[in-house]
Amino acid sequence: MTRAKAAFAVAAATILFLVLVASVLPVLGPGAPAPLSPSWIGDALWLERTLDLAIQAFILLAGVFAIVLLLREEPGGARGG
Numbered sequence: 001m002t003r004a005k006a007a008f009a010v011a012a013a014t015i016l017f018l019v020l021v022a023s024v025l026p027v028l029g030p031g032a033p034a035p036l037s038p039s040w041i042g043d044a045l046w047l048e049r050t051l052d053l054a055i056q057a058f059i060l061l062a063g064v065f066a067i068v069l070l071l072r073e074e075p076g077g078a079r080g081g
Contacts, residue, residue: 020057024050
């Protein structure tokens, strides 16, 4: 994969992540009440489902980016053999 393709993949993934964040953040507006201190992080994520979804979207984005990096072609198009 050329550098242009890699740059495009990074830019597209970043734009997708920003669109997802922009669609989720308005739900977490300033009128949201402060949560009671949860006993563990799972409670907080269960109460704030949008935060949980944002974290899952970031994990998926990171996984896709890692797969793109693993499957990229060698420079010059030559594969060892």
